[in-house]
Amino acid sequence: MAKKRMFSADIVRSDLFLDLPISSQLLYFHFGMIADDDGIVASIKRELSYLGFGSLDDLKCLHDKNLVEFTDDGKILFIIDWRKNNSIRNDIYKPTFYLEARENLENKGFSFKGSKSVPSTLHERNGDVSLDKIRLDKDRLDLDIDKELVLGINQPTLDQIESVSESETLHNTQIKNKFIEYSDLYPKKTKKREAFEVFKNLSEAEISKLMIGAKNMATVAKNLTADDFKFLKNQATFITDEAYLDYQIVQSTPTAGSEVPDWYEPNYVKETTPEEQTELDRIRQEALGKIG
Numbered sequence: 001m002a003k004k005r006m007f008s009a010d011i012v013r014s015d016l017f018l019d020l021p022i023s024s025q026l027l028y029f030h031f032g033m034i035a036d037d038d039g040i041v042a043s044i045k046r047e048l049s050y051l052g053f054g055s056l057d058d059l060k061c062l063h064d065k066n067l068v069e070f071t072d073d074g075k076i077l078f079i080i081d082w083r084k085n086n087s088i089r090n091d092i093y094k095p096t097f098y099l100e101a102r103e104n105l106e107n108k109g110f111s112f113k114g115s116k117s118v119p120s121t122l123h124e125r126n127g128d129v130s131l132d133k134i135r136l137d138k139d140r141l142d143l144d145i146d147k148e149l150v151l152g153i154n155q156p157t158l159d160q161i162e163s164v165s166e167s168e169t170l171h172n173t174q175i176k177n178k179f180i181e182y183s184d185l186y187p188k189k190t191k192k193r194e195a196f197e198v199f200k201n202l203s204e205a206e207i208s209k210l211m212i213g214a215k216n217m218a219t220v221a222k223n224l225t226a227d228d229f230k231f232l233k234n235q236a237t238f239i240t241d242e243a244y245l246d247y248q249i250v251q252s253t254p255t256a257g258s259e260v261p262d263w264y265e266p267n268y269v270k271e272t273t274p275e276e277q278t279e280l281d282r283i284r285q286e287a288l289g290k291i292g
Contacts, residue, residue: 005033008085016065024058027051028067031079038096038112039082040105042075069108076101078110088113175200178207185214187221188232195235202239213244220250 007029011017017025030051035041048054059077062068069078076098079085093113096102102112179199183192202210217238221229233243 005035006086007032008081011067011081011085017067020061020065021058023053023055024061027054027058028062028079030054031068031077032085035079035082036096036098037088037094038102039079039086040096040098040101041077041079042098042101044075044077069105069110071101071104076104078105080110083111083113178211182207182210182214183235185211185218186235186238187218188229188234188238191234191236195239198236198239209248210239210244213247214238216247216250217244220247 012025012028017028020028030047031041034047041047044059059068063070066080069080070076071078078101090113095113106112176196179196182199183189183195199207199210217232221232224232233241238244
């Protein structure tokens with residue numbers, strides 16, 4: 001997610017916006033900062049808890065003023081004037097991870113980069129309104145009428161908004177924890193952010209193999225020289241090049257000059273039988289007698 005976002009004065013300095021409660025205005029600004037490049041905010045309940053302010057009433061105020069929209073299940077929030085607030089270059093734009101939510105919002109008449117539907121800003125608050133905009137406003141009015149007709153059926157309830165995406169949050173937390181484990185295992189710590197973008201799209205089976213590969217690579221890296229370590233793949237390319245598949249099994253062969261294990265030494269000690277020991281004693285006694 002980008003660290004810089006913009007807000008249009010046409011929106012946040014309009015009478016419509018300034019008439020909102022201060023808490024609703026502040027919540028809009030925070031949503032504008034944490035939204036992804038398509039203006040989508042997930043896990044609303046978690047975000048409200050993290051911010052420490054904002055209520056369902058604030059969400060309702062923003063929705064009633066056509067500043068935000070929800071998906072049908074009430075789990076995803078979309079900033080309606082996102083593209084009016086932000087102009088994101090194509091070379092740095094990253095589509096939302098929530099593709100089903102985006103499709104649902106497109107069906108409601110909103111557009112995103114690359115989509116062919118009507119503009120995401122469906123209403124004008126200031127200035128002259130063109131004929132095309134009047135048509136768009138009429139479409140928006142029709143959508144609002146449809147909402148009222150199905151109120152209580154398709155519209156998210158307050159309970160739905162409160163139970164926002166807990167399973168999704170848990171899944172994301174598990175992915176992050178697994179990535180931290182991978183990052184700790186892999187000996188080279190560069191390109192961590194790029195690695196996470198690739199990691200989160202791996203299947204469970206691929207992650208399991210990756211963990212094995214990272215652990216074995218860490219073992220191999222202990223015997224690498226400083227020059228060889230420089231050519232070690234970074235955390236991202238170790239995944240994208242599927243190099244981890246080459247390290248599912250590591251042969252542990254002793255290096256030159258290493259100590260030979262005790263069990264490898266040949267045993268030259270030969271035990272004598274009682275008869276042989278008696279004969280040896282006799283010979284020793286005879287030898288002592290001759291000396292004496």
